[in-house]
Amino acid sequence: MTDLVELEKRGVIAHLTLNSPGSLNALSDAMLDALKARFEELGADSSVKVVVLKGAGKVFCAGHDLKEMQRGREAEDKGRGYFTDLFTRCAEVMQMIPTLPQPVIAEVHGIATAAGCQLVASCDLAVAAEGTRFGVNGVNIGLFCSTPMVALTRAVPRKVAFEMLTTGEFISAERARAVGLVNRVVPHEELDAATNQLAETLAAKLGAAVKVGKRAFYEQIEMGLAEAYAHAGAVMTENMLYRDTAEGVQAFIEKRKPDWAE
Template sequence: MTDLVQLERRGVVAHLTMNAPGSLNALSDAMLAALKARFTELGTDGSVKVVVLKGAGKAFCAGHDLKEMQAGRQAPDKGRAYFADLFFRCAEVMQMIPALPQPVIAEVHGIATAAGCQLVASCDLAVAAEGTRFGVNGVNIGLFCSTPMVALTRNVPRKVAFEMLTTGEFIDASRAREVGLVNRIAPHEALAAEAGRLAETLAAKLGAAVKIGKRAFYDQMTLDLAAAYEHTAAVMVENMLWRDTEEGISAFIEKRKPDWAV
């Protein structure tokens, strides 16, 4: 099953490739299970400092597998139980990404539509090829992208999200960067190199600091202002007491490279 999401380790960077090009890497039942397995594996792998997620073939991800969804209607309940389980499993996978200790970079090309756009929005960072199109276009077939909306509205301004959701229109990579869905854009032939450079930049930092910082980043977003400052101050106190942080500050003051233990 995990062959659907191939894993390649390049030093401390793990590259995950959704490998179902014939379906434009649709989030089938099997694909969701494979992603869950890979994220579970990486979540306990202390040797990996950054994860890059991409899709094989012509596209990053075209969203849910509509043929599987239609087949689910054949059940006596018209698919109610299957659909409830499907959206639960998809949400579970999406939530695993911010919960991972490593930063996750989406390397996006072709299209990222519906739950595929949700997948990009769920990643911590995104690099897109020029010409990539993004959409939450379920409304065009009578299915409002309500679950993709959750991740999308946590990335882009409210009116931009609502326009995308209600018109079903696509935005290109430049617009996606403008509204905050994408961090960087590269020519298609330079996409992998650009994503790799970003991954290596993150991997060069103190891994423990990035890990504690990522957790604090998402935790504080759910708190009111005073509680967010209280929480992050406690995180910084813990961070400051580390040996490697003391060494990093000393190295900066002394204008030398830090001698980190990890």
């Protein structure tokens, strides 16, 4: 049986592939469960330093499975319980990404729409192929993308997010890069190589420093300025006391490669 979310390890880099091309990698109930299980697996795997998330087939991810959602209306409560559970579980999966110890890079092609765009916005970094389109298009069918809005408004400027949410229009990969939704845009044939190069750059850093830094990054964003500085200062103090950080600083001073224990 084919895994809905395939896992391939290339050394210290884990590649996760949404593997339901026939449904445009829709975030069905089963897909969300599979993605959650993979994130839990990788979160406990100290040998993995970077995670790459991609989609099989023609697109990255087309959002929720609308046919499955319509079937949820057949319940006695017209779907209220099902929809509540679906959006709660999806939110839990999205929130797992910033809490993973490893940086997560979205490798995006084709389209990333609605909850698929939410998935890109939730990742720490994103590399997109030229020609990729991004949208939160639910408003076009009468469903405002309220949960994708949470991740989107934390990734792009407010007016850009509101325009995307209310017009339902796509933006190009180049526009997505300009507004901060993705980091890099490359020719389609170079997408895998460019994403791997970025992943390898991150993987070459001291893993313990990246781990503590990622956690502090998301923690300080939610704080006021003074609290954020106090928290970040405490984190840096602890980081400076790591054996490998002391070695890294000394190696820089001595103009040599650090001898890290990791």
